[in-house]
Amino acid sequence: xxxxxxxxxxxxxxxxxxxxxxxxxxxxxxxxxxxxxxxxxxxxxxxxxxxxxxxxxxxxxxxxxxxxxxxxxxxxxxxxxxxxxxxxxxxxxxxxxxxxxxxxxxxxxxxxxxxxxxxxxxxxxxxxxxxxxxxxxxxxxxxxxxxxxxxxxxxxxxxxxxxxxxxxxxxxxxxxxxxxxxxxxxxxxxxxxxxxxxxxxxxxxxxxxxxxxxxxxxxxxxxxxxxxxxxxxxxxxxxxxxxxxxxxxxxxxxxxxxxxxxxxxxxxxxxxxxxxxxxxxxxxxxxxxxxxxxxxxxxxxxxxxxxxxxxxxxxxxxxxxxxxxxxxxxxxxxxxxxxxx
Ligand code: KG4
Ligand code: ZN
Numbered sequence: 001x002x003x004x005x006x007x008x009x010x011x012x013x014x015x016x017x018x019x020x021x022x023x024x025x026x027x028x029x030x031x032x033x034x035x036x037x038x039x040x041x042x043x044x045x046x047x048x049x050x051x052x053x054x055x056x057x058x059x060x061x062x063x064x065x066x067x068x069x070x071x072x073x074x075x076x077x078x079x080x081x082x083x084x085x086x087x088x089x090x091x092x093x094x095x096x097x098x099x100x101x102x103x104x105x106x107x108x109x110x111x112x113x114x115x116x117x118x119x120x121x122x123x124x125x126x127x128x129x130x131x132x133x134x135x136x137x138x139x140x141x142x143x144x145x146x147x148x149x150x151x152x153x154x155x156x157x158x159x160x161x162x163x164x165x166x167x168x169x170x171x172x173x174x175x176x177x178x179x180x181x182x183x184x185x186x187x188x189x190x191x192x193x194x195x196x197x198x199x200x201x202x203x204x205x206x207x208x209x210x211x212x213x214x215x216x217x218x219x220x221x222x223x224x225x226x227x228x229x230x231x232x233x234x235x236x237x238x239x240x241x242x243x244x245x246x247x248x249x250x251x252x253x254x255x256x257x258x259x260x261x262x263x264x265x266x267x268x269x270x271x272x273x274x275x276x277x278x279x280x281x282x283x284x285x286x287x288x289x290x291x292x293x294x295x296x297x298x299x300x301x302x303x304x305x306x307x308x309x310x311x312x313x314x315x316x317x318x319x320x321x322x323x324x325x326x327x328x329x330x331x332x333x334x335x336x337x338x339x340x341x
Contacts, residue, residue: 116153119153286299
């Protein structure tokens with residue numbers, strides 16, 4: 001099945017083409033430079049950029065897939081979760097394509113995309129991953145942080161989630177406090193490499209073993225109060241240690257909750273996905289955790305499959321198509337910024 005998928009949920013304009021679970025093309029136009037100066041995403045600036053880029057990105061994705069629109073079986077688009085003005089651009093574009101070319105349309109949940117990004121293959125020869133259910137998935141991104149029990153594809157139980165900021169959002173906010181740009185997570189990762197993670201003492205929130213929720217706003221507040229009277233010079237002098245301390249506090253929380261939930265739910269496989277999983281230090285900590293628990297862990301095999309992309313949206317659509325879950329009334333499909341699993 002040939003699927004053309006679109007994601008404009010945040011600050012990346014993404015279009016991909018899949019043949020079943022094999023990626024034929026995956027094109028991403030990142031707006032990082034546009035938002036760098038603001039220390040975060042400005043939704044209306046992001047929307048304007050999506051409007052400008054969506055058509056050329058669509059054409060590039062089709063061209064790279066070596067298919068024509070006539071060979072595409074269905075169109076998939078992110079319905080939520082995401083920034084409302086941004087979601088609208090992708091949905092309108094997908095609806096127009098579906099109507100003009102008489103294609104079926106599939107509406108996709110962005111978080112399900114991050115979970116199922118682990119099922120994607122780069123080419124036909126790449127072996128199929130042996131993902132056994134139930135699986136426990138950690139998604140950590142700029143807009144969400146969740147622990148999800150995957151009973152089988154399409155059947156999810158959210159067993160923990162952030163009560164305030166998402167993990168990536170916390171990293172972005174800490175970066176902003178230190179006068180660094182956006183996206184903070186990637187900048188903090190680089191600076192942390194030579195930093196001392198014990199430089200600042202930061203709390204481990206919601207410590208109880210049976211509580212699988214996250215909270216990152218207390219970390220950010222503690223960080224803020226510890227450096228608020230520091231001048232720019234002192235912050236710059238200690239930037240590596242500050243970055244390492246904050247990153248380590250965020251990751252300790254992710255790892256300890258994932259571990260507690262895995263011990264409680266006894267999954268057969270661990271999965272992880274989302275922009276924060278692009279971080280090599282976190283990936284290595286997760287691999288150690290999986291060894292300790294003696295459970296196989298899968299993470300997206302390429303950096304650009306961790307951060308937002310449309311291939312993961314096509315992956316969800318592939319399974320939804322098998323269940324016949326198409327949009328019934330295409331013109332009436334609307335965005336759902338707070339869509340839950
Ligand atoms: O999944 P994603 O691209 O978009 C959302 O769905 O939110 O995730 C973006 C988040 C940002 O908060 C960004 O700071 C974080 O992922 N991120 C990272 C890294 N690269 C991106 N966090 C830690 N280390 C990285 N290398
Ligand atoms: Zn995302």
